[in-house]
Amino acid sequence: MKLSQIRRKRYGLLGLAFALAFFVAAQFVVTAYVKLDTVYKHRMNYNMFLEDRGMIEVVIEEMAKTIKRDGLTDYAILIGNSVAWGTNESSEHSLGRYLSDLATSAEGEDKLQAVFNLSAPSIMAGDAYTLLLMMEDRGIKTDNVMIGLSYSAFVEPKPGPRQVFWLGDYLRTQDPKAFADVLPHLQANGFEYKEGWKHAEEQALETLLHRIPVVKYKEVIPAYWEQRKAGTDLLGDPRAWNEKQFSEKWLADPSYLSFFDPQPFDMSESNWGVYFMNKIAELQQGKRLLTFVSGGNGELSKKEVTNPGYVANTEAIETYLQGLGSPYLIMQDKIDPNLFTDHVHLTKEGNELLARFVWDTWTGKGE
Template identity: 25%
Template sequence: MRILRKSIIFLIIFLLSTEIIFVYAFPARYVYNQRINYDVFKDNVYSIELSVKSIKQTISREKIKNYYIFIGDSVGYGTPCPPEKTISSYLNIISKKEHKDIRFFNLALPSTMFGDFYTVLLLLEKYDVSIDNVILNFSYWEINAKTPTYWFKHYLKELDSNSYNKMVELGAIKEDSLWKSTKAEIYHFANKNIGIIGNSGFITNKIKSITNSLLKESKPALSVWSSKTDLKKAMSKPENRWYFSDKKFNLTENSVQIYFINKIIELQKDKNIIFILNATNNKLLEDETSKQGYQDNINAIEKLFNDKNANFLNYNNKVDYKLFSDHVHLLPDGYSFIAQDLWNKIDKEI
């Protein structure tokens, strides 16, 4: 019994010590460095809470009063560029140059859908991070996707059970088995409450990064889309054709994406939100995007947001094709262009 008692006491002291270390000594930049650490997040979606906490700590520590939260997909995230060359990072640079007291925080993630966007907003509210100013970017195909959430159905169930149940009833979300759901709850609890578990992915990622640096492993160089000889062929594959489908989009109220767009607009009532439709590389996809059906869908998307009196920006045909890295993602100068143009449009509000 004495050995058991000592073991329990040691375990308690160990857990308390590691918790103190992670709360007060673990560098926040490992968790959130101008955007979410996707290498960690893709293996542990619950790590987003640590990013939200990190943002909240920064806001509190630096006494930031005016800030925008950037949510969106891989374009908002800044694929394929490093953290310091994203739209939100360039906006922070411009803000500093203009001597404006405003910051931009980036919670965009690849593969997100409108149900994910909505859930992230609810998560921010849960942690008392203001969503008074939000920039939400999305791509053409996402508004017609059949899946409302790619990452955050567990959080949706927790934060808005009514919407979650509705999606389950519609067959848009497949409910997990009791066993799988229980495991998810336990894993979520452990990530949120035990520092060594929640931060383990960031520690591993940092060790890997240091190792790669010591081994002098270089990262893939950024290159313009026109230099990628197999890109056009890749985009013509069946699994990629939905990115620029010319079939009529379902933008009615029974669409799961429209359901969450309405929820977002309702949540942001009396707040400031800007919806951004990402530019598409029409030079690469000219055979498809020139079709009438595609053009009709673009016009319908714009009409949808205008009818809802939403602040909507359409960047189609506004970005130089030399600034694309593929069908939708941009090179650093492309993201810089969007940031400057966006700043010019919101400067009066700032």
């Protein structure tokens, strides 16, 4: 090679220009690759969400795109915790799938075009409220909303799970007033509150870099491939609880016991479960809202669910939901204990039955 050619190569910027072109092209390829089914199948990919909770934005965005593309107008949104997500079962056997089947196969006025399940383990009323605001922001109608909670959503944390477990940072932008109200509780329960320059920097980076698709989807594609490689999206053990071992130690664990805490509930707005349910009810004024509260296993957790304190608190929840004026469902003792996989999660048949209960209540055919 001649010296002049070498010089031209060393001074040339063609390699960098191609790199830039490839980089830009990669953004288009990645954007085209990610669809709703990459991040969602009757429920969102929880492993992906665990890796980066910002992925909830991708799920909502893809839902909005699907709704727009398919021209959907009659659909429902389901937001709940691990019971509604379907822990210990695959997505094919989850509440989201069965509810979707019932809704889309229904006849007449009841028929819905889709049920979008935005549930995830540990989701609390505060997360559900935030998600509704985020969806409205994205142009997703929240005309039909089903909220799934559990008894523990009203237990006073001392300390315990945050009442906005996952989405505190989003609540901060969606409803600053509610965020300011709940902040002391969040901070007391492990929420990392950033302010000043650190917060501004984080926000700026988020805004800037998350516009780059390879950054935005950095958790999505690997998690999708991982799930495909595994061949299942099952999380947990789907066997019924009585086919498994639950040690005395497990049943005496403070986190298990706090789930059924029998201390009398304060059902005023100083209970964050009530505070956010009120917010949801306010948001759903003039729209449809159904709330169901999953029950505990009547056999495995018999001692806990028959405790007079627990029974009284369950009645207090019922009285509160009655006051909201929208349909509700208290699931305690409505599902056979044999259809539980543990103290609260359900088997395939349990999920199917729960879907039937929810759907019947939604359509007014239930109790």
